[in-house]
Amino acid sequence: MSSHMMSSMKKILPVLLICLTVILIGGAVPFVQDVAAEEAAAEAAAAPKADPGDTAWILASSALVMLMTLPGLALFYGGLTRQKNPLSTILHSFICLCLGSIAWVVFGYSMAFGPDVGGFIGNLDWFMLKGVGAEPHSTYGPTIPHMLFMVFQLMFAAITPALITGAIAERIRFSSMLWFLGIWSVVVYYPVAHWVWGGGWLGAMGALDFAGGTVVHVTCGMAALVACIMLGKRTGYPGTPMPPHNLPLTLLGAGLLWFGWFGFNAGSSLGANGQAVSAFVATHIAASVATVVWMLIEWAHRGKPTALGAASGTIAGLATITPVAGFVSLGPALIVGLVAGALCYFAVSILKPALGFDDSLDVVGVHGVGGLTGCLLGGLFNSKAMGSPADGFFYGGGFTLMGAQITMVLAVAAFTAIGTWIILKIIDVIIGLRVTQDEEQEGLDVSQHGEKAYHV
Amino acid sequence: MSSHMMSSMKKILPVLLICLTVILIGGAVPFVQDVAAEEAAAEAAAAPKADPGDTAWILASSALVMLMTLPGLALFYGGLTRQKNPLSTILHSFICLCLGSIAWVVFGYSMAFGPDVGGFIGNLDWFMLKGVGAEPHSTYGPTIPHMLFMVFQLMFAAITPALITGAIAERIRFSSMLWFLGIWSVVVYYPVAHWVWGGGWLGAMGALDFAGGTVVHVTCGMAALVACIMLGKRTGYPGTPMPPHNLPLTLLGAGLLWFGWFGFNAGSSLGANGQAVSAFVATHIAASVATVVWMLIEWAHRGKPTALGAASGTIAGLATITPVAGFVSLGPALIVGLVAGALCYFAVSILKPALGFDDSLDVVGVHGVGGLTGCLLGGLFNSKAMGSPADGFFYGGGFTLMGAQITMVLAVAAFTAIGTWIILKIIDVIIGLRVTQDEEQEGLDVSQHGEKAYHV
């Protein structure tokens, strides 16, 4: 054993070290924390108290968004793999949630939402959540504890890398995945989140992203595209059929994602208010329409409506409505769903095979295309009457908003693509990206994790 | 391919058209919407503001009820089928949720809860949710946005047809199911919902249905009975054993249904108030008692307590407490659970085999019998002290309430039976109800949807 212990120690030592450092820093500053907390307590007395109703809804929403990653997304993806890979696929989402959460409280939140540095990134004043306490933050949810806004946003930072794993499933090396997505969060996600939501240049420019169409879906979609191309196809793709090994698991995941998405979108209004309700309705309707549309198109195109098609339509609708959920009324929500179902169907079952990249679980066609489309539709349908800061083209806003939206998606897509490419190149050189042919053959569950998903 | 494309195009063209029309109407009226929304905003200022706490709870409740249909009910049913049918069964609930939601926001809500026409149906003033906004509606939840009441009720309208699919599983043709339940919602559900909750004659008469014992469970139970008789038995039933293919999936579904039912019942008080709490407790206790009772009776009767029996008891208890959850105290809740467990056990494992109809997943014996029983028990146990508008027999209310309850269940049962029969007859004549023998043999997953649930 000692032999593999040596080797594996080598493999994970860095991770181990980073991790311990984080923890020890954690240990080092309880007192800092403490002071912070006392100040908090002090100010809290004076400062505008948080509203219990709004707090209750955002607490629930944060829990709902956590559920999206685990078990929601984990099972949605896990069911789509072949029987030899579900555990590794589930573990990808699982670990992204954990590492993403730790990094977020230590420095990520400060980088994304902390005091702005040149419109590009936040500084480290809020390192270890210093000064982030029970009192509301004037702009980040004036009626809920600042700490609550932080943890709500944490869930977004955690699910984004998890979404990417769908494109690299069934062949990436576990340790490479950890390095890739750990670094990616810092280099790509934190800056982008800052640009759009944290006081950065895109937000300042007037670009609007209600709940993450760009910050979450365009970034994960672009990263997925670059990653699956650099990683290469799964051995045998597309020749050998690779049908999902457990679709009920995938449909369960889809249901939990839909459920959690109510927290994702309706929670993004940061309170239990009218906008939360209209975001809730828009989300539900867009998902419903996209599901039906995908199913009908597939029915006409392939001859049969499928359950997996329906579930894909649901996720497409949810991803597409995300950037506008709180800004549009019923009519546009219906249209968003219609466009989402049609476009993403096209991207997944016609464009992908045509272009020939192996996006194992269709992150690009569903999240990338969906998020991008939603952001652009915002330029048409956002309406001040619904709570949008600016009117879209159809509501008399002319092309101003549309211009900002286009700038946002292009800038973010380009930045993400480049960032992802550089990170992966480096990792590829240092430790490599893929498992060996034999390990892939045997399956990642056994070869990477020494486990089998099922035993009869 | 073109050949089947033609034929399938024909099959789904109508659906496609209807769907597109809906969407385009959607597209057509954003401006209407908009105005509506602005008015809303305007009034909102004046009108009584919604309470964030109540809003938070009903937002959560709406999400919970959505979870009941997908993945809750979908998996509960999906696990009970044979291995060749889970996907089709899951898809039934899934699509009912989507189509039901779209129809509801376009015209369903207006028909059920809109301005009353002769006590029978609502008019179309609220078409496309015109005028349904962030301000509370005086009678539909004075402390929550009207739009929120709408979406909460939407979840009820969506789950009711989904419940019916359990009776027709493993043999109905997918397109026939779509037509059946689409039309059924309009012809049966909207009127009944209006009669009882929307200002219709039953409500006016004093009949009480707290959270849908009649509107949801009696209607789905009767429809299920009529449908499974008209559809005929599954080939081989009852001779060949048809054991559930995946009971853990069913138990998962049962757990999610229980969880979601807290939203269904405790949410029906339309606020985070004392009644919500007592409804929560009554719901939980009735479910617990019915579970234990079903299990014990089965143990005595068959020699062994079963997990499926326990789960069936849970659903029976939940369905039975539904119409009275917010109107009864602890004692009656215990009795409701006791009666539910015993009666539904009898209906499912003695009456059904005796009568010999093939209610595949026991919608009649659990939901029909449970809902009906609960409504009648309301006539005995409802109490003003608990928040019921009228006292039941045991609380000095004499027979008045009981009379109203009996009228309600009889009228609704009869109306549902006739409506369902007519709809199915028409569909049967035009496109037929069942798949072919061979398709049934092969399984609906492959024959209707070209998918298999599991691949090893």
Added chain:
Amino acid sequence: MSSHMMSSMKKILPVLLICLTVILIGGAVPFVQDVAAEEAAAEAAAAPKADPGDTAWILASSALVMLMTLPGLALFYGGLTRQKNPLSTILHSFICLCLGSIAWVVFGYSMAFGPDVGGFIGNLDWFMLKGVGAEPHSTYGPTIPHMLFMVFQLMFAAITPALITGAIAERIRFSSMLWFLGIWSVVVYYPVAHWVWGGGWLGAMGALDFAGGTVVHVTCGMAALVACIMLGKRTGYPGTPMPPHNLPLTLLGAGLLWFGWFGFNAGSSLGANGQAVSAFVATHIAASVATVVWMLIEWAHRGKPTALGAASGTIAGLATITPVAGFVSLGPALIVGLVAGALCYFAVSILKPALGFDDSLDVVGVHGVGGLTGCLLGGLFNSKAMGSPADGFFYGGGFTLMGAQITMVLAVAAFTAIGTWIILKIIDVIIGLRVTQDEEQEGLDVSQHGEKAYHV
């Protein structure tokens, strides 16, 4: 059939009787209830009204904790068994939830939280929830209905015995399990809950248990240890490998437990306030850290990181943070996670094999060790600034709190061990604890319940 009916009747008659009695008492007192309720209504007018926001959050939290037991824990355990035992294992949690809930509303709540008798137990004044109504209780959540506090606590009383079933899975007789855990709740859980939370001597002494590290986890851990030793090993253990039959099910359960734990911990602040938020964050971070730590240690120690290891780390982190979630700041939360992951890994994969007892699903090593560790860490890290009634060692509280914490865990562990031992001895003598060798061989699903989990 009559023959087995006789025998089985005999087996369950007592259970049946007890159950009916409970129900009939229930039937007998609706009027009492009623009066109670009316008084409630009356007082309510005067008394401080409950806050809707706080009520909304605790309603949601109660539902979340229910979800932990079913399907969360049920599936977490169910997936870990061999294919012949999942249903019996799931049913254990399922029935614990139901029986625990019934006993709680009838007399359990009164014994645990009712008027104190000598610091040891509550009296029966609140039998059948007499006087427990919509108005808040001064000490049990001044801003939520007393009835809500009752049902929130009910979920804790229900999950604790369910947790124990993991140690006796795959070999205990169903009826013996019912007797064991039914009696155990009364003899062990109610007193301990009273000592710590219900006005008993430990609480009075200043011992702190925020959400149940001692009341829930130490008790179930000790009971599990005693039970699995008295029950003996599963036939073939440890020689024959007994790999989990369905890990995706277990990972689903882990995800639902994590999700539900937000209600468990953040709900324990009894309101949607700052402490709820900090408890939410501490819970999430401890879980994340413990997951990563367990995975890394296993990676170094065994050569590969596993999904089951990660899930075990999650539960360990959650159990360990439970007693301090609302009392500590970020730094300590990170440390708690670190310690939890390391200690529980050691307990499960090194200590257990060394000592050689067969704790089928590792209740002792995860919940017992975790809960105990968390309580002691509270003596170091609790801080008044975070809402703790007393400061821990590192916050200038000296050894006072630590002393109380040690007393608490020792007293409770000893009391639990003795109580559990006596109960099991008696049951062993009267009806025996284990199934027969052949029944164990065949599997408990078929032999105890006449069901199979899966049919192809």
Added chain:
Amino acid sequence: MKMIEAVIKPFKLDEVKDALVEIGVQGMTVSEVKGFGRQKGSKETYRGAEYTTDFIPKVKIEVYVADNQAARVIEAITRAAKTGSVGDGKIFVSDIANVVRIRTGEMGESAL
């Protein structure tokens, strides 16, 4: 003694079993197999990726019988398993040297 191995359509299993019991066969061993032959599998589609599996679920029945019984067994299986459509399957007959009943150690025909 003869080993008679039949590959049939899964849903025919019960009929075949009954037919065999009728003519006095006391035991058989059944396994799930996948068959490749003239019968073509049905098309499946997953997110637009279409494919037809060549391997179709079948059930394999093994019956060991005394030589004189073989003909009747073959006849019974053929009758019960037949639907007339492609894919009904095949029956393969071969000789075996010996049989042992583990429980008793009996050998030869008496062990069947």
Added chain:
Amino acid sequence: MKMIEAVIKPFKLDEVKDALVEIGVQGMTVSEVKGFGRQKGSKETYRGAEYTTDFIPKVKIEVYVADNQAARVIEAITRAAKTGSVGDGKIFVSDIANVVRIRTGEMGESAL
């Protein structure tokens, strides 16, 4: 060479494998099967629908050995698989013409 096919109770597999390894058998092929015979299956009930499956889970072991080894193999299996209760299973022996080891192309006994 002989093909020795044994149908046994699933939980006996490990014991049988060990017994065979002990006497020098270097390979075997195992499959899950369902057996119909004297042993009756256990009753299952789903929502009151009771039934007993006639087919009981068994494990089938195939071992190919040189003729001279056959007797010892049969003896070993019988010993290890025996519980004495109905359902212990059967051993079927038949002759085979040839064996090929795919990896090396070796033929005959040396390929075993």
Added chain:
Amino acid sequence: MKMIEAVIKPFKLDEVKDALVEIGVQGMTVSEVKGFGRQKGSKETYRGAEYTTDFIPKVKIEVYVADNQAARVIEAITRAAKTGSVGDGKIFVSDIANVVRIRTGEMGESAL
């Protein structure tokens, strides 16, 4: 006629099938089996409980062919299934007495 039974590595199934079809084989029956032999299984760990299963997933192919075809079939399988590493599997050949096509009742080689 001959019964040719091959135990191969699962991922080689498609290649073997194609090779057989190429040389004119019109049918085969496939089943999932577990194999014990020289090849060792991979290690699994569950909460620190480590173990290696001796049984490795394999696929068993049964092909019934006319005597004159046997050699070509064996050659085809050997070629297609070979990786050169331990565990490639074996081919077992034995004689069979008769074949019946259930659908038509045809007997003998014409039934193949």
